[in-house]
Amino acid sequence: MTWTTLKTALADQSYVASDDLAMALHLALSLERPLLLEGAAGVGKTEVARVLAASRDTKLIRLQCYEGLDAAQAIYEWNYQRQLLTIRAAAEDGETGQSVEARIFSRDFLLERPLLAAITQEQRPVLLIDEIDRADEEFEAYLLEVLAEYQVTIPELGTINATTKPIVILTSNGTRDLSDALRRRCLYSYLDYPSRETELAILQARCPDVEAHLGAQIVGFVQKLRGEELEKVPGIAEMLDFAAALMGLGVADLTSDPAILQHTLTTLLKTQSDQAQVTTEVSQRLAGRAA
Amino acid sequence: MSRVTKFAGRDPGPAARVAGFLAHLRENGLKLGVAEADTALAALTHVNASNPSDAKRALRAICTGSKDETTQFDALFDSYWMDAGRVHSKVIPKSSTSTAQDNVHSSRDAQGEAGGGAGEATTPDGGDGEAESDGEGKLVATEVRNLMRKDLRELVRPEDIARAEDVARRLGAALRDKRSRRRIAALKGDRLNFRKTMRRSLATGGEPLTLIKKKRPDRARKIVVLCDVSGSMSVYAQVFLAFIAALLRNDPDADAYLFHTRLVRITGALRDKDPMRAIGRMSLMADGFGGGSRIGHCLARFSETYARKFVDGRSVVMILSDGYDTAEPDLMGTAMAKLRKRGCKTLWLNPLKGWRDYAPIAAGMAAALPHLDHFCAAGTLADLAALEQELAKL
Numbered sequence: 001m002t003w004t005t006l007k008t009a010l011a012d013q014s015y016v017a018s019d020d021l022a023m024a025l026h027l028a029l030s031l032e033r034p035l036l037l038e039g040a041a042g043v044g045k046t047e048v049a050r051v052l053a054a055s056r057d058t059k060l061i062r063l064q065c066y067e068g069l070d071a072a073q074a075i076y077e078w079n080y081q082r083q084l085l086t087i088r089a090a091a092e093d094g095e096t097g098q099s100v101e102a103r104i105f106s107r108d109f110l111l112e113r114p115l116l117a118a119i120t121q122e123q124r125p126v127l128l129i130d131e132i133d134r135a136d137e138e139f140e141a142y143l144l145e146v147l148a149e150y151q152v153t154i155p156e157l158g159t160i161n162a163t164t165k166p167i168v169i170l171t172s173n174g175t176r177d178l179s180d181a182l183r184r185r186c187l188y189s190y191l192d193y194p195s196r197e198t199e200l201a202i203l204q205a206r207c208p209d210v211e212a213h214l215g216a217q218i219v220g221f222v223q224k225l226r227g228e229e230l231e232k233v234p235g236i237a238e239m240l241d242f243a244a245a246l247m248g249l250g251v252a253d254l255t256s257d258p259a260i261l262q263h264t265l266t267t268l269l270k271t272q273s274d275q276a277q278v279t280t281e282v283s284q285r286l287a288g289r290a291a
Numbered sequence: 292m293s294r295v296t297k298f299a300g301r302d303p304g305p306a307a308r309v310a311g312f313l314a315h316l317r318e319n320g321l322k323l324g325v326a327e328a329d330t331a332l333a334a335l336t337h338v339n340a341s342n343p344s345d346a347k348r349a350l351r352a353i354c355t356g357s358k359d360e361t362t363q364f365d366a367l368f369d370s371y372w373m374d375a376g377r378v379h380s381k382v383i384p385k386s387s388t389s390t391a392q393d394n395v396h397s398s399r400d401a402q403g404e405a406g407g408g409a410g411e412a413t414t415p416d417g418g419d420g421e422a423e424s425d426g427e428g429k430l431v432a433t434e435v436r437n438l439m440r441k442d443l444r445e446l447v448r449p450e451d452i453a454r455a456e457d458v459a460r461r462l463g464a465a466l467r468d469k470r471s472r473r474r475i476a477a478l479k480g481d482r483l484n485f486r487k488t489m490r491r492s493l494a495t496g497g498e499p500l501t502l503i504k505k506k507r508p509d510r511a512r513k514i515v516v517l518c519d520v521s522g523s524m525s526v527y528a529q530v531f532l533a534f535i536a537a538l539l540r541n542d543p544d545a546d547a548y549l550f551h552t553r554l555v556r557i558t559g560a561l562r563d564k565d566p567m568r569a570i571g572r573m574s575l576m577a578d579g580f581g582g583g584s585r586i587g588h589c590l591a592r593f594s595e596t597y598a599r600k601f602v603d604g605r606s607v608v609m610i611l612s613d614g615y616d617t618a619e620p621d622l623m624g625t626a627m628a629k630l631r632k633r634g635c636k637t638l639w640l641n642p643l644k645g646w647r648d649y650a651p652i653a654a655g656m657a658a659a660l661p662h663l664d665h666f667c668a669a670g671t672l673a674d675l676a677a678l679e680q681e682l683a684k685l
Contacts, residue, residue: 003338003345023338023348030337031330038358068473072486080485087497097496136473174600180322183356190361 042235
């Protein structure tokens with residue numbers, strides 16, 4: 001498989017990948033290395049993993065990182081309640097301590113969390129580690145170990161080796177600098193806001209009902225809007241919401257009704273000051289230039 | 292004609308060229324190890340390496356690790372591989388001088404004479420330069436930019452840094468965040484730690500006799516310092532710069548900025564292992580030191596750019612300034628409000644507050660006041676040390 005066939009495979013799932021991204025994904029697949037994706041919110045980082053899993057017809061295992069995420073939630077945990085009950089029941093039946101111990105520390109009593117689940121699948125899954133920058137540095141270090149060895153050591157059970165190496169995709173929004181060690185371990189791709197042509201292709205792939213004229217207007221408008229000084233710049237997801245809103249309201253031309261355009265801006269502008277800044281005059285000026 | 296670089300006939304082969312390319316990247320500041328060369332070669336076998344744009348994309352995914360490097364990469368790639376048919380004779384550069392940059396040794400003696408500045412760090416003296424020509428204590432915001440470069444090394448001496456380090460360490464320890472969401476095992480705590488309790492219960496035949504708890508651990512807060520180095524502040528610069536240098540040497544998470552008419556991030560420069568060389572690098576960046584002040588403008592810029600990336604709910608933003616601004620006060624108020632919205636604690640250390648009868652009448656200072664968690668005096672190192680008690684309460 002070459003990177004162009006991968007790009008077409010993603011396009012079949014309505015995901016328009018840039019050449020750079022397709023190449024990075026292709027290498028991550030063929031070299032079996034994790035891929036680190038960075039970029040602004042709403043440029044389709046998480047979506048890549050979902051679409052990749054769908055195109056390869058495999059499972060997507062997602063680990064959403066947050067501050068305070070620890071091994072118990074990311075890798076594995078023993079089912080304590082069940083263990084306690086078993087110990088009680090065994091005491092009444094007069095079972096010996098050793099056999100109870102062997103039983104309660106077996107795979108049946110193990111709760112698999114995403115990282116362990118990802119390395120014990122039969123078919124290579126896609127493991128999405130979302131917003132890695134939100135997790136603590138300690139967790140990042142542990143993750144490095146798992147990604148390097150593809151094995152998890154459970155003291156009571158021994159080492160579990162990967163049956164298949166998962167396809168690992170990490171995303172980051174840059175709220176904290178990631179360690180150089182993690183960056184070095186991964187391949188890297190930076191996703192920027194798409195060019196006009198790419199964004200138009202995305203709109204056509206996702207909302208095929210939008211007419212060419214309106215589609216060009218929507219994309220032009222959003223691209224112009226990104227040039228304004230906004231607190232929260234609208235991403236691709238917002239652009240698609242905007243298009244859906246206009247379609248739902250039966251708008252055929254952006255410049256036809258200033259009031260409706262202003263109302264639909266709620267799909268693009270997500271803070272109060274941004275909404276105050278883009279007044280009817282501004283939106284009309286942008287819409288006029290976008291046409 | 293193809294733009295691709297031609298290689299000399301005695302060239303050892305593609306592997307050496309790729310290694311040479313990695314050396315070329317390394318010389319230009321990208322952090323790459325030996326393993327990357329291996330990966331790069333492996334990657335080229337998976338793509339059509341004879342197509343320059345494919346090879347470029349593949350190598351970019353492997354050799355870069357951040358947005359800045361990605362933008363830098365294209366030019367570096369072109370300069371090595373697309374040299375318009377010119378013959379590239381030397382593939383691998385001689386192992387070179389570039390490593391010398393990160394050398395701890397410097398020609399200067401550790402306690403050296405090079406410092407040379409007058410006065411004790413703990414007591415601001417008359418100072419020199421512009422503040423003096425204004426006369427002692429006449430603190431008027433000046434709009435002119437002092438374009439003369441000032442060597443900050445004349446202001447800060449190594450022993451000052453050593454003393455400031457002690458203060459910085461204590462302040463860092465006092466600023467703890469008690470709101471962690473993660474819990475760790477502890478004897479006293481608010482929740483049961485099942486994992487540990489179960490393990491312990493095996494010793495007593497499955498009866499959980501000793502209950503292990505877990506609690507929220509204290510976390511260090513991230514300290515972000517913004518230091519005013521405009522003319523009116525230059526008498527205090529000695530203390531504050533030593534403090535900042537010490538803070539950054541101690542705390543790997545701390546972040547520092549200088550501002551006068553512009554805002555400069557100095558964190559990178561101050562991370563140097565040699566304290567005096569760090570100060571030297573900082574003075575190169577602080578071009579315009581001792582000039583006018585545009586606090587509101589700089590704070591606004593900070594809250595719109597760096598703060599978005601580096602300030603979060605666990606940060607403490609410390610502003611060292613006298614609050615004399617030439618811009619309109621509203622700008623300062625809105626900038627502070629915006630900064631505060633990021634969830635950080637804000638702390639303003641004003642050297643003038645220690646004066647008798649001081650009232651924050653400077654319009655900018657008055658506008659910023661409602662957005663501060665703490666507003667206190669600090670002009671000397673002793674003042675900074677005394678802050679420890681106050682900060683522990685934050």
